[in-house]
Amino acid sequence: MKPLLHLWVRRVSELIGVLLVLVALLVAWLRTRM
């Protein structure tokens, strides 16, 4: 059982991770299109 705020921190971290992967993909895609 994990406390509430820690779960929240975990979700935020995962969200940041996913967003950063998307940024990496987007940048890679944009570069190949240029």
Place this chain on the structure above:
Amino acid sequence: MTSAGRGPKYRIGAALMWLGVAFALALVPLGLGLLPPAPAARKLAVEFGVGLGFIGMGLMCIQFLFSGRFAKIVPSFGTDNVLQLHRQLGIVGFVFVLLHPVVLILAEREFILYFDPRVNFLRAVALIYVTLAITALIVTTLWRESVRLTYEWWRLVHGLLALSIVFTGVVHGIQVGHYLDPLWKKVLWAGYAVTAMYLVVHSRVVRPYRARKRRYRITAVEPQPGDVTVLTLEPEGHAGLKYQAGQFAWITLRSTPFTLQQHPFSFVSAANDRHVQFAAKALGDFTSTWKDMKVGNHAYIEGPLGGFTRDPHPTMGLFIIVGGIGVTPAISLLRTMKQERSTHPAVLIYANTDWDDVAFRDEIAELETQLTLQVVHVILEPPDGWTGESGFLTEEMLARYLPPDPNTFEYFICGPEPLMDIAEISLNKLGVDWRRVYSERFKIV
């Protein structure tokens, strides 16, 4: 201002701002690589793999921002959550760093030659080292006790591994040089990482060194029930330090085998006392030496730190849930209320295994008569004839002592993990605004 009108200490706006700053800083290396003159694009998977590497480096560097003891970001998150964020974002960074070579090798098989010592011995050794080091960093942190690493050794190993990983990352980026070709890019790349690395050197070396110039003298060593020792310290030749009830400091005690080490402890003394007091239960190698301290021994304190504190002008009641030695910040909070002649209502729920092990129990009984304080002892294995609360802390138990309007109180939770989990979850279920619930977990690793 009415008591209910005052906003909670944790602010979503400030937290989001700091997260935004972290996000932007993590993207700095990638942005630097993309600045013109950028090389011609290769295929998508290669570009993606390289991007992961740059972001991985950014994520590793921003860890130093969270891991250092930076007072500014703590009030909007709490120490506890900052450390938790460090832990979780560290795992994200680890994934990026590992995916970087995996994606590149999957995209183009020749990238495996980077790991081949026959092609370039130093490069291969460095990359194999980083792969192993970052794995070791994660394993020793998530499973510190399973790998039998003491806290002191873990702290040293963690810092050194992190520094060496970032250092190798800097050299790797410069050596590959594909995206960092002009010299100015290499300089900025190195500057970014060196700044991050300095943060850890600052908090581990510079600040403790400064603290060493301000010596404290032990003026009393007193036992408390439950194998707890209270040390009283007086500043020697300086004014001491200003702190708030509920904060903690890093302590170095001379005359122990741990002369070079720092350990975090909550203040027990009231905020306006000239002397400072700390209490420790003899649980580990370091805390077991406390009872052997002598009056006249010296100590060094670095702090104060932590956001486990009340509003500077409290208008709300205080609801404290603690277990075992987690009582120490509660004692400081209550002593400070007494010092300030506070008339705000306070509730202390204090869980222990045995009645005989209840530290500060006489003083708490006295405080109960001096403050508007209700004390509830929860004893796991109560003595015969015990009429108070017994067993483990439960939601039903908390509900019995919760004020009619729970959001006119601030909540402080400190103690063993299971107690903190149940307390946080129960308060939430009972309708307490999470922004008024402050918790302090020292046992992050």
